[in-house]
């Protein structure tokens with residue numbers, strides 16, 4: 001059914017880069033056989049899943065939507081992919097994205113942009129645009145995305161589905177092609193909150209292959225979905241519903257808060273005073289980490305190698321010039337500049353300090369509140385092509401997701417209405433490792 005649906009819809013949506021039809025059929029009949037022989041059903045038994053193409057899959061192309069890796073055929077599975085297999089879901093294929101997860105509209109894919117299933121003239125968001133669009137188009141039951149500054153939550157909001165960015169460290173990054181290692185997190189994109197809890201249950205947990213993996217006990221997420229939010233204290237940052245936020249988005253968020261009131265929760269306006277510095281801080285830190293992480297793509301170890309180099313330096317130069325797209329080059333140049341000697345203290349070190357201030361904003365609010373709620377993005381999806389020549393406007397789309405990433409705390413985006421036929425997302429932010437409260441509140445509202 002999944003492949004039939006892809007056949008009907010993917011010419012218009014362009015969510016998939018690689019299909020795994022033979023592998024999926026084999027895996028499915030293997031599961032069937034195990035069941036016939038009296039085996040138990042795994043947590044995600046038989047559920048068709050799509051995987052973002054920056055998560056490595058053994059013997060299944062993993063391109064990061066980059067020309068550089070168009071032939072990269074990994075020899076191992078990422079930890080999350082192993083865990084999904086252990087939970088018995090079936091990998092349908094690999095999902096389109098912004099090249100190396102750099103972008104917020106999917107227009108930076110070097111293969112083709114993804115289109116929003118609600119209206120194919122609009123972007124699906126990014127960078128996990130394929131992951132969100134494939135769930136919205138009914139091609140898969142769930143997908144995995146990655147979120148560095150909003151890349152799970154923002155496309156989930158634009159496509160009207162549920163996207164969860166877990167606490168940094170809860171889900172292993174082993175096998176996720178690194179963009180900005182101190183921010184990257186893998187998480188589920190699903191049709192509803194209950195599914196999100198099930199997929200999180202399957203992928204969370206300590207992994208000694210990831211040096212930043214948190215060694216914490218994994219609670220039962222589905223049992224948190226009680227429907228009861230009585231007495232829950234919600235903070236609503238004035239910076240998240242103020243200037244620059246589309247009035248229709250603000251209206252939808254205020255309407256959602258009314259629902260919480262009716263369910264017995266309370267909310268008050270709060271402040272995250274360093275919000276205005278978050279985008280600048282993020283683009284310094286994320287680009288710096290990217291410039292370092294992407295140094296491994298040298299034309300020798302992974303992917304495509306340029307023809308006829310004059311010497312080794314020329315090989316690096318030609319391979320990188322030909323392999324990377326323009327947004328990736330922009331980030332590498334920004335990051336290399338920020339890390340260069342003489343500038344390090346002024347840019348990178350200062351950005352690290354501001355990151356701490358941003359995190360402290362969250363700590364302070366969480367002393368008195370259980371959750372922080374606001375929009376996921378300042379506007380609904382925009383038209384394809386509308387912002388491609390304006391990187392700064394594009395960067396500002398992440399104004400309310402980036403602070404959460406810098407603080408490392410969990411957040412979910414759930415649909416909370418429509419403006420002009422396009423979905424709006426409500427962002428529910430929790431304390432570190434308190435995914436249970438985030439999921440409970442999201443589920444009660446849904």
Ligand code: GLN
Pocket residue numbers: 101102103104126127146147148149150151152179286398
């Ligand atoms: N849109 C942001 C960026 O371009 C976030 C991307 C992400 O979370 N991977 O960096």
